[in-house]
Amino acid sequence: MRPISISLRLGMLFAAIAATVFLAVGAYLHQTLSHQMGQRDDNDLVNKALLVRQLLRTLPQGAPMPHEVESVLRGVIGADGVMLRVSTPDGRAVIGPALARDAALPAPVPAGREPRQADVVSVDGPNGAKRVLGVLAGGGGGRMLRVTLERMRSDRLAILKRYAFDLLGALASGAVLATLLAFVAVRRSLRALDAVALQASQISAQRLHTRLAVEAAPDELRAFCLAFNAMLDRLEEGVQRLSGFAADLAHDLRTPVNALMMQTQVALSRARSDEEYQALLASNQEEYERLARMIENTLFLARADSAQLAVRPEPLDVGAELAHIRDYFEMLAEDKGVALSLGEAPAPRLLADPVLLRRALNNLVSNALAHTPAGGAIRLDVRDEDGWLALSVANSGDGIAPEHRDAVFERYYRADPARAGGSAAAHSAGLGLAIVRAIMQLHGGSARLDPSAEGQTVFTLRFPARAKK
Amino acid sequence: MRILIVEDEPKTGDYLQRGLSESGFVADLARTGPDGLHLALEHDYDLVVLDVMLPQMDGWTVLGKLRERKQTPVLFLTARDEIPDRVRGLELGADDYLVKPFAFAELLARARTLLRRGPVREPEIVKVADLEVDVRRHRVTRAGQRIDLTPKEYGLLQLLARREGEVLSRSLIASQVWDMNFDSDTNVVDVAIKRLRAKVDDPYPVKLIHTVRGMGYLMEVRE
Numbered sequence: 001m002r003p004i005s006i007s008l009r010l011g012m013l014f015a016a017i018a019a020t021v022f023l024a025v026g027a028y029l030h031q032t033l034s035h036q037m038g039q040r041d042d043n044d045l046v047n048k049a050l051l052v053r054q055l056l057r058t059l060p061q062g063a064p065m066p067h068e069v070e071s072v073l074r075g076v077i078g079a080d081g082v083m084l085r086v087s088t089p090d091g092r093a094v095i096g097p098a099l100a101r102d103a104a105l106p107a108p109v110p111a112g113r114e115p116r117q118a119d120v121v122s123v124d125g126p127n128g129a130k131r132v133l134g135v136l137a138g139g140g141g142g143r144m145l146r147v148t149l150e151r152m153r154s155d156r157l158a159i160l161k162r163y164a165f166d167l168l169g170a171l172a173s174g175a176v177l178a179t180l181l182a183f184v185a186v187r188r189s190l191r192a193l194d195a196v197a198l199q200a201s202q203i204s205a206q207r208l209h210t211r212l213a214v215e216a217a218p219d220e221l222r223a224f225c226l227a228f229n230a231m232l233d234r235l236e237e238g239v240q241r242l243s244g245f246a247a248d249l250a251h252d253l254r255t256p257v258n259a260l261m262m263q264t265q266v267a268l269s270r271a272r273s274d275e276e277y278q279a280l281l282a283s284n285q286e287e288y289e290r291l292a293r294m295i296e297n298t299l300f301l302a303r304a305d306s307a308q309l310a311v312r313p314e315p316l317d318v319g320a321e322l323a324h325i326r327d328y329f330e331m332l333a334e335d336k337g338v339a340l341s342l343g344e345a346p347a348p349r350l351l352a353d354p355v356l357l358r359r360a361l362n363n364l365v366s367n368a369l370a371h372t373p374a375g376g377a378i379r380l381d382v383r384d385e386d387g388w389l390a391l392s393v394a395n396s397g398d399g400i401a402p403e404h405r406d407a408v409f410e411r412y413y414r415a416d417p418a419r420a421g422g423s424a425a426a427h428s429a430g431l432g433l434a435i436v437r438a439i440m441q442l443h444g445g446s447a448r449l450d451p452s453a454e455g456q457t458v459f460t461l462r463f464p465a466r467a468k469k
Numbered sequence: 470m471r472i473l474i475v476e477d478e479p480k481t482g483d484y485l486q487r488g489l490s491e492s493g494f495v496a497d498l499a500r501t502g503p504d505g506l507h508l509a510l511e512h513d514y515d516l517v518v519l520d521v522m523l524p525q526m527d528g529w530t531v532l533g534k535l536r537e538r539k540q541t542p543v544l545f546l547t548a549r550d551e552i553p554d555r556v557r558g559l560e561l562g563a564d565d566y567l568v569k570p571f572a573f574a575e576l577l578a579r580a581r582t583l584l585r586r587g588p589v590r591e592p593e594i595v596k597v598a599d600l601e602v603d604v605r606r607h608r609v610t611r612a613g614q615r616i617d618l619t620p621k622e623y624g625l626l627q628l629l630a631r632r633e634g635e636v637l638s639r640s641l642i643a644s645q646v647w648d649m650n651f652d653s654d655t656n657v658v659d660v661a662i663k664r665l666r667a668k669v670d671d672p673y674p675v676k677l678i679h680t681v682r683g684m685g686y687l688m689e690v691r692e
Contacts, residue, residue, distance in 0.1 A: 278682075285683030292570045293652050327621060328647045328657060335660045359651050366655040 007186045014182035015175060022171040030164050037156055038131075042120040045133045045149050048077060049115050052084065052147050053137040070095050081155055085148040094145065108134035108146055122153075129153045192218050196225065208236040245411055249298060252430075256287045256294075297431040301411065304438035311442045313351045318389065321354070322380045325361045329369065337374035338395075340365075343381035350389055350463055352443055360439040360447075361393070363432040364459050368395035371457065388445070389465040394458040405449050409437040436461070470584055471495045473514040475505030475531065476546070477523050485518065488573050489580075502526025509535050515584055518576070521547040521558070529561055536562040542583045546571075574636040574684050581635070595630045597677055598690045600669065602630050611673060621646060622665050629678060629688035638685040662686055 055073060073095060077084045085096035105123065109115045120133045134148045196212060203210045211232060212225040267280045303309045322342050333340035350357075361380075368378045376396040383390050400408060411434040433447075440447040440461055450458040472494045476482035482498050489496040497514075499505035502523040509517055509531075517535070521528035532543055545558045545566035558566050565579050595602040599612045607623060609616045618626060624646045629637065639658040643649045647657070662678065670676045677688050 282682035288570070289572075289683075290654075293654055295570075296652055324648070328643075328649060329655075331621070331664055332655065332657045332660045335663070355650055358649060359653075362649065362651075362653050362655070366653070369655070 007183060007190060010186045011179060011183040014186075015179035018175040018178040018182075019171075022175050026164075026167045026171045030160070030167060033163060034160050037160070039117070041151055041156065042117045042131060042133075045082070045120050045131060045151060046115050046117055048082065048084075049109075049133050049135045049147060049149055052077075052086075052149070053111075053135060056086070056137040056145055056147070077149075081152055083150045083152075085150075087146050087148075089144050089146060105132065105134055105148070108136045108148075111136045111138050111144065123150075127152065127154065128157075189218075192221055196221060200228065203232065205239065208232060208239060248411060248430075252294060253291065256291050260284055260287050294431070297435060301431065301434055301438055304435075304442055309442060311353045311356065313353050313443070316350050316352055316354055316357065318348055318350045318382050318391065321350075321357060321361070322382060322391070325358065325365055326380065328362070329365050333369060333378065336369060336372070338369060338372045339377040341377065341379050343379060343383075348382070348384070348389060348465070350465075352463060356439045356442065360436045360461060361391070363436050364393040364461075367432055368393055368397075368457070368459075371395060371397045373397060384465065385462065387465055389463040390460050391463070392450075392458055392460040394456055396455055397457055398455065400449060400457055405451070408449055409433045409447060433459075470515045471497070471512070472580065473497050473499065473505065473509055473512070473517045475499045475502065475509075475517065475523065475528070476520045477501060478520070481520075484573075485576075488577075489518075492577055494580075502528070502531045506531045506534055509541060510538060514541050516580055517541050517543045518580070519543050519545055519563075521545060521549070521554070529557060532558070532561045532563060544576075544579060544583060572638045572640075572684065574638050574681075575641060578632075578635060578637070578641060595627070595633075597630050597633050597688055598675060599673075600630065600677055602627055609669075611669060616668055618665075618668060621661065622668065625661055625665055626669060629686065632688075634687065634689045636681050636685050636687045642685070658686075 052073060073084060073086075083096060086094040088094060106119075106121050109119050115133060115135050119135075120131050122129050123132045124130075130153055131151045132148065134146065137145050137147050196217065199210075199212050211229045214222055214225045214229065217225045263280060263283060267276065272280075300309070319342075326340055326342055329340055365378065365380075372378055372395045378393065378395045381390075381392045381394065383392075411431060436459075437447045440463075443463055445461060445463040447459065447461050450460055470493070472489055474482060474485050474489070474496055476485060476498070477500050479500075482500060486496045486498045497508060497512075499508050502525050505517070505519065505523070506526065508514075519528045519531060523531070528545065528547075532545075535541065535543070540562075542564045543562065545563045546569060547554060547558070547566060548569040555566055564583055567576055567579060593603070593605050595604060601610045603609070604627065609618055609623065609626060625642065628642065628645050637645075640652050642658045642661075643653055646661075662680075666676075666678050670678055675690065677690065679687055679689065679691065681687060
């Protein structure tokens with residue numbers, strides 16, 4: 001399934017957030033309004049009850065309720081949904097309709113105490129809930145009157161309902177509007193990506209030097225641009241190396257092919273003896289083997305580069321491996337008058353591909369033998385180096401000039417650009433150390449040439465010491 | 470011993486046929502997959518040398534169809550040595566493979582190994598002319614005189630003596646004697662042979678170890 005676009009995802013997220021927040025705020029507003037309205041109404045009831053009590057107290061002693069009093073009281077109460085009843089203690093109505101007998105009314109506030117908001121109670125009536133406050137009032141001449149004030153809740157509830165409805169409408173349209181604006185904002189912000197994509201689309205193999213404009217990119221994209229540029233750096237280097245590699249390879253293949261063609265043509269130019277033909281064929285055979293080896297080595301490097309090479313690591317006894325290499329080269333070294341020795345090995349274990357490890361060591365030792373004059377020495381060592389297992393091949397000799405130190409691992413690199421002819425050149429096609437480095441990279445390790453001291457050349461292979469005992 | 474070569478590249482095919490014939494085999498040559506398959510099914514060959522890249526029908530198909538009816542040993546020749554290719558060949562029932570370019574001596578050695586089939590009884594004493602190698606006791610004598618050899622020299626001599634008359638390439642020797650299974654371009658083998666000769670051949674009038682220039686070494690009695 002295709003992932004949802006960022007703008008859609010952000011937009012939907014924003015819509016959800018807006019809806020939630022707006023809804024919470026709306027609910028809060030509605031709740032506050034309802035509470036405040038109730039408080040104000042209850043307060044009004046209390047004030048009116050006080051006023052009615054006051055008026056009733058002014059009535060002359062023993063006088064019947066005059067008609068004027070009633071109209072004054074009605075004026076005080078007003079016509080805003082409040083109903084006033086005044087009755088005698090025995091239930092006879094003085095003002096307003098009589099109290100229903102069965103109405104469950106709370107006990108009225110005694111005359112000696114001021115009514116409070118808390119005295120207002122809700123009562124369910126036939127026409128819905130109402131707020132009721134009952135007080136006792138001295139009506140002159142020690143006569144007690146019961147005053148009941150009632151306010152219907154229905155109109156208030158209607159207002160609140162209306163308000164809630166309006167609120168919901170406003171919130172919904174607010175959320176929709178906010179979401180739309182968010183969409184537009186996200187779209188606009190993401191336009192910076194289009195700019196980057198446009199720049200990236202103009203990069204091709206021929207124009208690998210182009211880089212994304214990091215400075216012009218917004219902060220969030222800067223890391224991406226930097227990473228992308230770093231990738232381009234690596235690609236450019238790789239492509240350059242590849243084209244250089246192809247040129248080197250062509251040159252190195254051309255040399256033996258040229259020799260083959262020349263010697264064959266010269267031989268064929270006139271009749272020769274059997275011995276001469278045999279010598280020619282044998283010489284050709286040697287060149288062919290050299291070519292085959294070159295192809296093999298090149299292929300090895302190409303595969304190592306593209307990680308197609310299968311590495312089959314197994315736990316190896318390092319001491320035994322070094323001894324093996326020593327055995328292999330012993331006769332050759334003796335023949336050349338070079339001492340080949342092993343250092344005191346702690347014999348740790350190492351996880352490595354045995355064939356590849358031998359190949360790397362083979363290349364290093366044969367290199368060392370080629371560059372060590374008679375009477376010199378080659379020493380193989382193994383040691384622990386900050387948690388890495390370091391195998392080193394040190395040889396006495398002229399050493400390698402510092403300016404060549406970094407380049408010796410490059411393909412087809414030769415410290416001597418004139419490349420001394422004859423078998424020495426045939427023997428080293430300039431791939432040996434490149435292969436060593438590739439093998440070490442396949443093992444997650446590294447190969448390096450240590451700064452030479454006193455005519456020593458020391459190559460060190462560092463393996464991650466995972467399989468130590 | 471009858472060998473069928475299926476190879477479309479004209480020069481390679483011709484020379485393989487010639488080389489194998491000169492080595493004492495009866496070698497037939499087919500230049501296309503269908504021809505090769507037809508011949509392999511019609512006749513009883515001891516070995517089929519089969520190229521992978523063939524016109525009309527590739528080597529894998531030929532092998533697959535052949536295996537439906539026959540178990541003739543097959544030696545694959547391939548220019549590609551990617552592991553999946555090799556695995557595919559071996560899974561289909563190939564008995565061995567060689568990656569081009571290969572040394573003819575190597576092909577011969579592999580072919581002989583495939584033809585030898587079954588357990589080979591190693592003699593306890595290998596004799597070449599007046600040279601005797603006592604495999605059990607690691608003792609070497611020539612003309613009755615004891616010759617002291619280092620272990621590696623002994624391993625080399627034993628290999629040459631056992632494969633008397635076969636040209637052994639340097640890489641084969643390095644692999645068999647030192648277990649170095651890759652093409653090393655050092656002349657370790659040449660030096661070892663030189664030292665072996667100094668002990669085994671130089672003091673005696675008849676030379677047994679011979680150099681085949683460009684190919685390798687062999688041990689035999691030459692008239």
